[in-house]
Amino acid sequence: MDEDKRITLDNLSVRYRGAEDAQLKNVSATASIGQIVGIIGNSHTGKSTLCRVLAGVIPNIISAEITGSCEVLGHSPVHEWPNFNSLTGVVLQNPAGQLSGLADTVADEMAFDLINQGISEDVINKRVANVAAQMGLTDQLVQTPESLSGGQMQRLAIATAIVTQPTILIMDDPTSEMDPLGRQQFFHWLANVQSTTVFIVSSEIDDLSEIADRIWVMDDGQLVEQGTPQAVFNYLDADRQIPKPTAYQLAAGMNWHLSNGALPVTPSELKEAYDGKN
Amino acid sequence: MAKIELQDLQFAYPGKSFNLAVKQQVFADPMTAIVGQNGAGKSTIFKLLTGLLQPDTGIIKVDGHDLADFKPVDRLKTIGITFQNPDDQLFNATVKREVEWSLSQVNDDRDANSQQADKVLANVGLAEKAAENPYDLSLSERKLLTIATVLAIDPEIYLFDEPMISLDSPSKLMLTQIFHELVADGHQVITITHDMDWVAAEFGAVCVMEHGRIQFTGTPRALFGDRGLVERVGLLPPKVMELTSMLGDSRVYLSPEDYYKQNLGK
Amino acid sequence: NAIDPISKLLLILDMALLSFASTNLLLEAGLITGGLLLLLFSKVSSTTVKALGFSLFLIFTMLVIQGLFYSKNQTVWFSIIGINFYKEGLIYATTLGSRVLVIILASGFFMVTTSISENAKYLEQSGLSYKTVYVLMSVCYILPEIMGNMRKIQQAQRVRGVNPQKTVIQKLKSVLPVLIPLVIKTLDQSMTRSISLQLRGFDNPNRKALKSTNRYRLVSGLHIGLTFAAIILIGWKLWTKISGLL
Amino acid sequence: MDRKSVGGKVSSDIFKVVLTAMFIAVTVAISRFFIIPIPMTHGNINLCDAGIFISALLLGPRVGGVVGGASGFLLDLISGYGQYMWFSLIVHGAEGLIVGLIAGKHADRKWTKLIAVSVGIVIMVIGYFVADSVLYNLYAGYVGIGTNLIQGAVGALIAYLVTPRLRKRI
Numbered sequence: 025m026d027e028d029k030r031i032t033l034d035n036l037s038v039r040y041r042g043a044e045d046a047q048l049k050n051v052s053a054t055a056s057i058g059q060i061v062g063i064i065g066n067s068h069t070g071k072s073t074l075c076r077v078l079a080g081v082i083p084n085i086i087s088a089e090i091t092g093s094c095e096v097l098g099h100s101p102v103h104e105w106p107n108f109n110s111l112t113g114v115v116l117q118n119p120a121g122q123l124s125g126l127a128d129t130v131a132d133e134m135a136f137d138l139i140n141q142g143i144s145e146d147v148i149n150k151r152v153a154n155v156a157a158q159m160g161l162t163d164q165l166v167q168t169p170e171s172l173s174g175g176q177m178q179r180l181a182i183a184t185a186i187v188t189q190p191t192i193l194i195m196d197d198p199t200s201e202m203d204p205l206g207r208q209q210f211f212h213w214l215a216n217v218q219s220t221t222v223f224i225v226s227s228e229i230d231d232l233s234e235i236a237d238r239i240w241v242m243d244d245g246q247l248v249e250q251g252t253p254q255a256v257f258n259y260l261d262a263d264r265q266i267p268k269p270t271a272y273q274l275a276a277g278m279n280w281h282l283s284n285g286a287l288p289v290t291p292s293e294l295k296e297a298y299d300g301k302n
Numbered sequence: 303m304a305k306i307e308l309q310d311l312q313f314a315y316p317g318k319s320f321n322l323a324v325k326q327q328v329f330a331d332p333m334t335a336i337v338g339q340n341g342a343g344k345s346t347i348f349k350l351l352t353g354l355l356q357p358d359t360g361i362i363k364v365d366g367h368d369l370a371d372f373k374p375v376d377r378l379k380t381i382g383i384t385f386q387n388p389d390d391q392l393f394n395a396t397v398k399r400e401v402e403w404s405l406s407q408v409n410d411d412r413d414a415n416s417q418q419a420d421k422v423l424a425n426v427g428l429a430e431k432a433a434e435n436p437y438d439l440s441l442s443e444r445k446l447l448t449i450a451t452v453l454a455i456d457p458e459i460y461l462f463d464e465p466m467i468s469l470d471s472p473s474k475l476m477l478t479q480i481f482h483e484l485v486a487d488g489h490q491v492i493t494i495t496h497d498m499d500w501v502a503a504e505f506g507a508v509c510v511m512e513h514g515r516i517q518f519t520g521t522p523r524a525l526f527g528d529r530g531l532v533e534r535v536g537l538l539p540p541k542v543m544e545l546t547s548m549l550g551d552s553r554v555y556l557s558p559e560d561y562y563k564q565n566l567g568k
Numbered sequence: 569n570a571i572d573p574i575s576k577l578l579l580i581l582d583m584a585l586l587s588f589a590s591t592n593l594l595l596e597a598g599l600i601t602g603g604l605l606l607l608l609f610s611k612v613s614s615t616t617v618k619a620l621g622f623s624l625f626l627i628f629t630m631l632v633i634q635g636l637f638y639s640k641n642q643t644v645w646f647s648i649i650g651i652n653f654y655k656e657g658l659i660y661a662t663t664l665g666s667r668v669l670v671i672i673l674a675s676g677f678f679m680v681t682t683s684i685s686e687n688a689k690y691l692e693q694s695g696l697s698y699k700t701v702y703v704l705m706s707v708c709y710i711l712p713e714i715m716g717n718m719r720k721i722q723q724a725q726r727v728r729g730v731n732p733q734k735t736v737i738q739k740l741k742s743v744l745p746v747l748i749p750l751v752i753k754t755l756d757q758s759m760t761r762s763i764s765l766q767l768r769g770f771d772n773p774n775r776k777a778l779k780s781t782n783r784y785r786l787v788s789g790l791h792i793g794l795t796f797a798a799i800i801l802i803g804w805k806l807w808t809k810i811s812g813l814l
Numbered sequence: 815m816d817r818k819s820v821g822g823k824v825s826s827d828i829f830k831v832v833l834t835a836m837f838i839a840v841t842v843a844i845s846r847f848f849i850i851p852i853p854m855t856h857g858n859i860n861l862c863d864a865g866i867f868i869s870a871l872l873l874g875p876r877v878g879g880v881v882g883g884a885s886g887f888l889l890d891l892i893s894g895y896g897q898y899m900w901f902s903l904i905v906h907g908a909e910g911l912i913v914g915l916i917a918g919k920h921a922d923r924k925w926t927k928l929i930a931v932s933v934g935i936v937i938m939v940i941g942y943f944v945a946d947s948v949l950y951n952l953y954a955g956y957v958g959i960g961t962n963l964i965q966g967a968v969g970a971l972i973a974y975l976v977t978p979r980l981r982k983r984i
Contacts (some may be wrong), residue, residue: 067470069441085763097724120713121760124768125706125835126688140769170712173340184768200467203340203496206537225471230541265472270541272500273558278565291548298549316793329813342571389756390717390724395979407729451728488633528738584900588948612948675899699831703838707884710839718843733946739848743972747844751868751980758836762829770828805826 029057031221033247035092038082045118049245050092055238057097060214060222062232062253064266072117074242075196078223079114080105096192097102097221110141112233113185115195119177123169123183129179130172131156131165137188152186158213159183174201176292177208193217195224211235231259233269233289241266254293260288303332303490304380304458306351311360313350322346322514324360331487334492335500335522338511339536345513347494348461353382364459378408382457386464389446392436397428397447402434404451422454427476442470445487449477460484462493467501471533478504502526502556510535527554543555573690576681578794585801587670593659596666599759603673623672625667634661634809681724699771714754721749834869834877841865846893859961863891863938863969864976866910867931871977875914882970883911898945905941909934931973935966 034140038048048070054059064258065071072163076082080101083090094101096101101108103167106249116122134152156162160181164172172180185193190292201208211231226232233253241249241256243264268276271294275287280297288294306329314321322343336344349355351362353369362369364380385391392401402412409415418457423429426446436447439521445468452460464566466474481491481504495501502507502522510518510525512535518525526532526539539543543557555561587599635645638657645655688705692698724732725745731738845862862885870878886902916930923972937943 068440068474077774079767081763085766109720109767109769112399112767114764116760116764118757118760121757122763122764123761124770125707125710125832126702126759170716175340203536204498208538234608250725251644265475266597267471270558271545274542274545274561277558277562294354294545295548299361354726356725374729378729385724387720389753390721390749391728391745393745404728467807500749540743594844598933655962669927671899673848699827703835703880704830704884706835707838707842710835711842711888714836714839715846718847739850742846743844743864744975746847747826747972747976749981750844754836754840755833755980758829758832761836765828786888793826814955 026211029056029059029097030095031057032095033092036094036095037091038077039089041087042091047245047246048077048087052092053240053247053248053250055221056217057221059215059237060224060235061238061240062236063223063225063240063242064232066265066276068240070245071242071247072196073245074240075194075223075225076116077101079112079194080108081114083137099146111190112192112194113188113190114174115193117186117196119174119181119201123177123179129166130161130169131201132181133169134183134187137184141188151189154185155183156264158186160209163220175203175206175246178202179206180209182228182297191220193220193222193224195222197225197227199226199228205229226262229267230269230271232270234291245299254286257289305330306459306490306492307363307366308347309361309363310376311362312358313346314357315360320346320514323352324516327509327516327519329490329492329507329509331505332503333481334490334507334509335505336492336494336509336511337496337498337501337537342511343514345463347511348383348463348494348502351461352381353377353489375408378455378456379458381459382452382455383463384448384463384465385555386467388441388448389437390452391448392444395435395523396433397439398423398432399435399453400447400455405454408455415446417479418454422450425453426450427473441468442473445469446473446477449480457489461492461494462491462495464494464496466495467498471566474483474500499540499542499557500536503540503559510537523554523555526556572790573678573687574694575790575794576678578791578798580671580678582797582801583674584667584671585798585805587667587803591663593662593666593809596670599670600666600673603670603677606677607673607680610677619671620676623668627661629664629669630661631658634658634664653703672716674728702770714750717753718750721746721753725749828830833873834880837869837877837881837936838884838888839868841881842889842892845885845889848933849893853943858893859883859965859968859974860889861969862886862906863909863934863966864972865969866906867913867934867969867973868976869979870910870914870934871917871973872980873914875911877910878914879907879911883907896951901941901945901948905938905945909938910939912937924963928973928979935970938966939963971974 025141033053036048036051037046038146040159051070051074051203063074073082076086076099077094078096079088082088083102084294086104096108097111097159099108099111101112101269123133124136131152133217134155135148138148138151143252144171148296153162156165159182161183164176169177169180177286178198182198185195186290196202199210202210202300207228208231211228211234214224217233224232224236236253238250239253239256240247241260241264248264249260256274269289270290272290275281275294275297278289278301280301281295282288282293282297283300288297303336304540308327310325311324312322319345321513324347326338330434338344346355350357351369353372356364356370364372369377387424392400394403396399398416400421401422402415405415405418420429424434425508426448426449428439428443428450431443436444439447445465449462449465456487460561465477468479478500481493484491493505507519508522510531517535518528518531526543529539540556541548542561546553546555555564555566583603587596614656634651634657635641636651636657638654638660639657641654642658643655644652645658646653691701691704715776722742730742730745735755768813841862844865844867845860848860849858849860865885866878866882869881883903883906886906887899890899890902913930913934916933917926920926931943939959942958942962943955946958
């Protein structure tokens with residue numbers, strides 16, 4: 025495969041200044057362009073740090089000792105910042121903290137990045153309308169950002185990240201404050217995202233298994249499993265204390281196997297295994 | 303178990319169109335979940351129960367006594383609440399002192415408070431962190447700490463506002479375990495949550511809210527059996543039911559275990 | 569909306585200075601009517617009404633206190649249930665109250681006619697660095713957010729037994745449990761926000777200041793005229809003070 | 815967010831810019847919630863000095879000055895004490911600037927802190943004495959000295975209690 029179309033982490037370690045332990049320890053992983061990579065793991069296992077490295081926040085904004093290499097589609101977030109920054113859209117954990125703090129309305133907030141890039145007003149208006157429609161915020165465009173609910177705020181944060189049409193999208197637990205319907209819509213939207221490479225940290229195991237091309241499992245700063253959702257959840261050690269998808273649990277209890285012998289992790293796989301059994 | 307009763311409760315925020323109206327409601331099950339979309343009035347009920355808001359009309363009774371007559375200390379000992387965001391309440395220099403501070407609001411005996419704090423911290427798995435600054439803990443641990451500050455006082459009734467948000471999966475298991483222990487000890491637990499899988503698998507009663515009204519109270523099995531209602535109030539059934547209905551089975555299943563029980567060996 | 573923000577500020581300054589320079593109640597009344605008219609012709613918001621209500625209450629307490637205790641009180645004007653209100657004090661308090669009202673009305677006019685983003689755009693266009701504009705203007709947006717955080721923290725602490733409502737001691741005791749979470753939360757949010765602003769291209773050199781949608785008339789003329797008026801007023805006030813001393 | 819791992823490692827111009835704006839807002843917010851009106855001076859006792867001292871001690875003279883001036887101004891504007899706002903801009907601004915200057919790089923030392931904050935209080939008290947005298951009369955000015963001293967002392971005490979806990983997080 026062409027080297028420019030891959031995401032490669034090679035022996036990546038990160039230690040924050042003044043901290044005793046490394047946050048990331050010898051992480052090596054690969055993924056390809058256009059894939060959705062789901063990152064899972066328990067609290068304090070390095071998921072957020074990994075996101076920060078992929079986004080170039082470490083070491084460009086937060087200083088840290090970093091060894092090993094990180095190449096994203098032929099660019100290095102470590103060495104090619106701010107060039108790399110223009111390719112990425114980032115959604116951090118705390119949605120309210122990501123607002124610019126200088127916008128009358130939701131529409132102004134979405135336009136902030138584009139104004140900073142010096143894009144013309146016509147283009148800005150078009151893109152804002154388009155993104156608002158995607159995120160279901162069209163009715164909220166004229167409201168003030170503070171008046172939004174937690175879930176809407178998260179959708180606004182996502183909107184501000186995708187309005188610049190990034191080729192790489194990095195999201196750290198973007199649905200924590202959404203209600204079930206909002207979350208369902210979000211993952212539905214994400215499944216239909218085209219020509220964008222997505223890294224997403226989430227604890228929504230079921231939704232991730234359905235839409236992700238790769239799953240990376242973090243534990244204590246190390247990347248302990250990586251592969252397709254089916255492969256990862258079939259081999260994941262129960263000691264990791266990470267829940268399995270409901271489809272997997274159902275099939276495991278009922279002994280419904282796929283033709284390749286593995287247990288299903290997505291609804292369609294479950295259907296396949298169920299039909300094969302009955 | 304203490305019993306909460308709402309009678310002809312009415313509340314409206316000044317200047318907003320939202321109003322809450324509950325004619326008659328008894329929280330009879332020891333483990334009740336309050337569910338509904340954002341803005342349905344779930345948090346408003348909690349604020350009324352904790353006295354942060356006063357009802358416009360109607361009364362709230364705990365074991366037959368009007369809540370408005372409770373002294374502040376008695377109220378703390380009767381109803382304890384944890385909010386969604388742990389960072390809104392942590393301010394002491396160490397984890398242990400945070401718990402002790404809560405205890406000092408109801409009890410002056412320092413030694414007893416210190417012992418109680420140690421016991422509770424061990425209970426939520428934070429014993430090793432007792433001397434650390436609360437803000438050095440992970441989000442999941444901070445959330446457990448705020449829960450510990452309430453557990454320490456050991457009120458009769460526990461209110462939890464979205465306890466599962468920002469907990470990782472081992473902590474979720476631990477909290478569910480704690481809930482069952484509380485219920486076994488004769489406490490009542492009332493929880494606001496969006497997590498339908500959890501509600502279906504663990505709770506005895508569900509109370510559905512929409513636009514400031516209580517639309518349904520009953521068992522999870524009854525709720526999820528009424529697909530029309532579930533859809534109308536903007537809820538999703540538990541994931542296991544989404545899967546089984548895809549497989550052409552329209553019965554109610556509350557968890558994968560529930561499915562095995564009903565289908566294995568047939 | 570044809571007046572630019574700086575001219576409006578200068579206008580406020582002029583009105584305030586004029587009301588301080590004079591002790592003539594008729595002039596004060598005129599200024600108050602002027603301020604009221606300005607406000608009515610723009611748009612009256614609920615916040616201005618609230619602010620006005622509060623200052624009227626303040627002025628009322630002023631009238632009572634000065635009417636009773638003003639040091640130059642001599643002539644009894646009227647009495648209520650045996651308590652004497654003096655003419656000198658009441659007149660003095662009316663003068664003070666009018667000044668307060670003039671300032672508040674003029675400021676209210678400024679606030680309702682100028683949106684924050686209009687100010688921000690104007691300041692950026694007039695050559696201020698974007699960072700300075702950000703500090704000055706983002707406060708207006710951050711404030712409601714912080715107030716919201718504060719309310720949430722207060723509630724969370726109140727159900728733990730903190731009661732800030734009754735005595736001054738209780739109020740003081742409730743300061744730390746609210747202040748510390750608030751400041752730490754703010755630090756946290758500042759960090760997220762500064763990371764996010766950088767990611768979103770805050771210091772991008774390509775940034776183009778947005779064209780303000782309002783066209784201002786007579787900008788330089790107004791500025792010069794109003795500044796000149798302010799200087800004259802200050803000069804006049806100083807001169808009367810000095811000549812009073814001589 | 816994971817504070818232990820990140821605290822104190824973000825350093826940039828933008829961080830200072832954001833912090834300044836945020837601290838102005840925090841100062842106004844806390845002052846709004848703990849405000850005791852004083853009818854005799856037609857003013858009030860509030861906690862804005864605590865916020866100003868904290869900002870000046872933790873973040874230096876420039877931030878201290880801006881936070882002081884802007885929060886004093888805004889606070890008066892929105893609390894209905896509009897007659898004070900221009901005075902507050904100057905008085906509190908000078909207060910924050912000077913406290914930050916005196917505390918300088920040794921804001922951890924007890925005595926430096928104490929001296930800096932005392933000078934700050936003196937500036938504030940004198941400033942408002944002038945303001946009260948101009949706005950009303952000398953009598954109001956004298957009454958103000960007392961209440962402003964109390965306000966300054968309370969602010970200093972709170973800043974003293976809070977700053978050590980925050981220092982390592984910036």
